[in-house]
Amino acid sequence: MLCRTANELFWMARHIERAENTARMLDVTYRMSLLPYEVIEPGLAWAEPWAVPLITSGLATEYYERHKVLSAENVLRFMMLDAGNPSSIFCCLRAARESARSVRGAITSEMYEDLNSAWLDVREYDYARIEAGGFSEFLDWVKMRSHLFRGVTFGTLLRDDAYHFIRLGTHLERADNTARILDVKYHTLLPSAADVGGAVDYYQWGALLRSVSGFEAYRKIYSDVITPRRVAELLILRDDMPRSLHACMNFIYETLERLCDEHTHEIERAAGELHAKLHFGRTDDIIRLGLHEYLMDFLDRISTLGDEISRHFLVPAY
Amino acid sequence: MRTPEGGVRPPYQAFAGWLERTPADRIAQKREEAERAFHRLGITFAVYGEDSGTERLIPFDLVPRIICADEWKVLDRGLKQRVQALNAFLHDIYHGQSILKAGVVPPERVLANSQYRREMQGIDVPGGIYAHIAGVDVVRAGAGEFYVLEDNLRVPSGVSYMLENRKMMMRLFPELFATQRIRPVQHYPDLLLENLHGLAPAGEEQPTVAVLTPGAHNSAYFEHAFLAQQMGVELVEGQDLFVQNDTVFMRTTHGPQRVHVIYRRVDDDFLDPRAFRADSMIGVPGLFAAYRAGRVTLANAIGTGVADDKSIYPYVPDMIRFYLSEEPVLANVPTYLLHRKEDREYALAHLAELVVKETHGAGGYGMLIGPAAASGELEAFRQRILAEPDKYIAQPTLALSTCPTFVEAGLAPRHVDLRPYVLSGKTVSLVPGGLTRVALREGSLVVNSSQGGGTKDTWVLAT
Numbered sequence: 001m002l003c004r005t006a007n008e009l010f011w012m013a014r015h016i017e018r019a020e021n022t023a024r025m026l027d028v029t030y031r032m033s034l035l036p037y038e039v040i041e042p043g044l045a046w047a048e049p050w051a052v053p054l055i056t057s058g059l060a061t062e063y064y065e066r067h068k069v070l071s072a073e074n075v076l077r078f079m080m081l082d083a084g085n086p087s088s089i090f091c092c093l094r095a096a097r098e099s100a101r102s103v104r105g106a107i108t109s110e111m112y113e114d115l116n117s118a119w120l121d122v123r124e125y126d127y128a129r130i131e132a133g134g135f136s137e138f139l140d141w142v143k144m145r146s147h148l149f150r151g152v153t154f155g156t157l158l159r160d161d162a163y164h165f166i167r168l169g170t171h172l173e174r175a176d177n178t179a180r181i182l183d184v185k186y187h188t189l190l191p192s193a194a195d196v197g198g199a200v201d202y203y204q205w206g207a208l209l210r211s212v213s214g215f216e217a218y219r220k221i222y223s224d225v226i227t228p229r230r231v232a233e234l235l236i237l238r239d240d241m242p243r244s245l246h247a248c249m250n251f252i253y254e255t256l257e258r259l260c261d262e263h264t265h266e267i268e269r270a271a272g273e274l275h276a277k278l279h280f281g282r283t284d285d286i287i288r289l290g291l292h293e294y295l296m297d298f299l300d301r302i303s304t305l306g307d308e309i310s311r312h313f314l315v316p317a318y
Numbered sequence: 319m320r321t322p323e324g325g326v327r328p329p330y331q332a333f334a335g336w337l338e339r340t341p342a343d344r345i346a347q348k349r350e351e352a353e354r355a356f357h358r359l360g361i362t363f364a365v366y367g368e369d370s371g372t373e374r375l376i377p378f379d380l381v382p383r384i385i386c387a388d389e390w391k392v393l394d395r396g397l398k399q400r401v402q403a404l405n406a407f408l409h410d411i412y413h414g415q416s417i418l419k420a421g422v423v424p425p426e427r428v429l430a431n432s433q434y435r436r437e438m439q440g441i442d443v444p445g446g447i448y449a450h451i452a453g454v455d456v457v458r459a460g461a462g463e464f465y466v467l468e469d470n471l472r473v474p475s476g477v478s479y480m481l482e483n484r485k486m487m488m489r490l491f492p493e494l495f496a497t498q499r500i501r502p503v504q505h506y507p508d509l510l511l512e513n514l515h516g517l518a519p520a521g522e523e524q525p526t527v528a529v530l531t532p533g534a535h536n537s538a539y540f541e542h543a544f545l546a547q548q549m550g551v552e553l554v555e556g557q558d559l560f561v562q563n564d565t566v567f568m569r570t571t572h573g574p575q576r577v578h579v580i581y582r583r584v585d586d587d588f589l590d591p592r593a594f595r596a597d598s599m600i601g602v603p604g605l606f607a608a609y610r611a612g613r614v615t616l617a618n619a620i621g622t623g624v625a626d627d628k629s630i631y632p633y634v635p636d637m638i639r640f641y642l643s644e645e646p647v648l649a650n651v652p653t654y655l656l657h658r659k660e661d662r663e664y665a666l667a668h669l670a671e672l673v674v675k676e677t678h679g680a681g682g683y684g685m686l687i688g689p690a691a692a693s694g695e696l697e698a699f700r701q702r703i704l705a706e707p708d709k710y711i712a713q714p715t716l717a718l719s720t721c722p723t724f725v726e727a728g729l730a731p732r733h734v735d736l737r738p739y740v741l742s743g744k745t746v747s748l749v750p751g752g753l754t755r756v757a758l759r760e761g762s763l764v765v766n767s768s769q770g771g772g773t774k775d776t777w778v779l780a781t
Contacts, residue, residue: 105553109547120358
């Protein structure tokens with residue numbers, strides 16, 4: 001496969017995944033903001049729910065360049081439709097569609113048709129229309145478009161390199177996102193590790209789980225109160241939880257095993273090492289090391305892995 | 319569709335009956351359905367000179383243009399003959415130049431033409447074929463005979479619309495295909511791929527073919543991607559290719575991979591910054607050297623533009639006689655070459671009745687349609703012709719055939735032309751059909767999509 005094609009497919013997948021993750025984050029934040037204020041621990045800056053999506057996606061600086069105050073409307077505008085914020089849902093869908101258009105021969109016509117109609121539809125939205133229809137309706141629509149695209153890809157695309165690079169993009173983006181959500185929330189939610197239980201925790205941890213479609217899974221697996229330790233276990237180590245770091249690394253490692261040859265063996269090794277850490281890791285060790293330190297290390301490694309993939313497959317120097 | 323007496327011409331009879339029986343609201347609903355589908359599928363073209371990245375639909379008309387079996391027989395024979403002669407001409411002018419020596423075509427018309435590529439002199443291309451893909455524009459006029467308007471031998475486009483229009487018609491009105499014997503065109507990409515495979519440098523059993531596009535912002539990008547996908551070959555941009563030891567490679571995720579045949583949709587000028595325009599950002603440095611060394615085949619060959627130049631066009635019937643010793647099957651439109659004194663004097667005296675075209679022009683730009691022009695426009699063209707007579711030709715306006723077309727007021731006759739696609743390789747072939755373009759404005763003769771033209775499905779009947 002052409003390197004340029006692989007690169008576009010990789011980023012097409014990342015942008016779709018990013019749009020979905022942003023929609024998830026905004027949806028949960030919006031639901032949280034509807035709760036009575038005391039539940040969200042007044043007096044703590046981080047507890048302001050609308051700061052969370054900005055911190056998680058590392059966009060606080062960009063946000064404050066445009067908006068003086070933190071408000072629901074400003075954050076929603078910035079993250080949903082702002083054509084100047086490359087991480088907004090609008091821009092992600094545009095970028096994904098542009099990538100698809102530039103390599104439309106490498107994907108199925110159903111996939112292109114799907115992304116193209118998502119793009120045509122999102123252009124019809126403006127803030128007033130979204131507000132009138134309800135934010136959740138728009139955010140659900142974004143999630144559904146992402147599900148639909150994944151389904152079309154799964155159901156129509158030949159299992160060749162195009163499929164593998166798409167999968168790689170999706171799961172690198174997802175791993176990055178899950179690690180960030182967990183880190184930001186863990187910080188904000190755990191002033192003291194002993195502070196467990198009660199209504200605050202129920203809603204806050206519940207929100208975190210919901211943003212990664214983990215709430216129902218948690219209930220099913222643990223059928224017990226939500227504790228930070230279990231949340232960490234579920235979202236880091238459980239490989240049957242599709243948005244966990246372990247599950248993402250399963251996909252990434254498996255895909256790289258197929259793609260790598262003798263020239264790219266080092267990438268496969270690095271991915272294998274990271275995968276092994278999750279595969280054989282224990283919750284106790286993570287907690288002992290410190291969840292934040294653990295996640296920072298993970299984010300560092302996954303970003304290096306992304307760079308290596310780019311250097312060897314997508315934008316080679318030869 | 320109609321005879322001069324107002325009756326329905328035979329090939330249209332079945333369709334006209336269907337049209338009469340079909341309620342207007344069903345047709346309106348189908349028109350909307352077609353438009354939505356084209357948008358969603360992204361079957362668009364980019365428009366130059368508007369906001370960058372503007373994509374538009376080419377208006378699609380539901381009424382097909384129908385050609386009967388006998389008419390097609392004539393077209394098929396005439397088009398093959400014409401393209402064969404044009405290929406022989408191209409080979410000749412880059413080798414022995416016998417047609418120039420024989421005085422059939424004036425040497426200065428060829429050798430001083432900006433589209434003549436000296437670099438190609440003496441280079442042997444596989445099979446001696448230059449225009450592997452030709453899009454020949456024909457019209458019906460007068461009593462129903464076909465005329466060739468233009469031979470497009472560089473990078474003719476539009477074939478994807480021929481295929482998509484057929485797909486759309488079959489989707490919207492399957493019943494029409496069940497009751498009439500309409501010859502299929504959908505195997506065009508297969509034919510094209512087979513043709514391209516046959517062009518590989520000698521000894522290549524399993525050649526790698528690629529389609530070279532200027533990129534996603536090119537007006538015909540949809541077609542480039544479409545053809546690459548339909549043929550199952552890579553769609554490459556200049557940056558995806560590089561040349562080493564006169565061999566062309568693509569950059570792939572598994573390292574460099576050799577390319578043997580390039581169906582290029584990039585103009586000569588931009589193909590190789592080392593050989594042609596140095597400022598080309600979309601070319602491949604060293605490509606021409608690899609081509610000259612016979613290590614890669616380009617389709618079409620470099621330097622075909624001289625043969626479809628409008629100042630060469632009047633000589634094509636003579637080429638057919640010269641190379642094939644046959645009489646031309648398809649007529650040329652009478653053409654006045656304005657660098658000739660007597661032609662120019664006639665044309666300037668009759669400007670209001672004539673169509674004036676730039677010899678190197680394309681896309682319907684830079685044209686004067688005498689009968690539709692205001693006096694100021696006529697005067698402006700007169701000055702331009704006097705200043706640079708070499709740059710222009712003039713032709714009488716033909717009574718072009720029309721085809722019923724949906725316009726705001728309902729069905730109305732609109733002028734149409736037809737571009738069939740002729741493939742040359744080991745054999746010369748074409749699918750029965752082509753792209754019918756229609757001038758949507760009343761009375762207009764300009765069918766180019768860049769000038770508000772639309773398209774129709776083209777049916778060639780089997781019997």
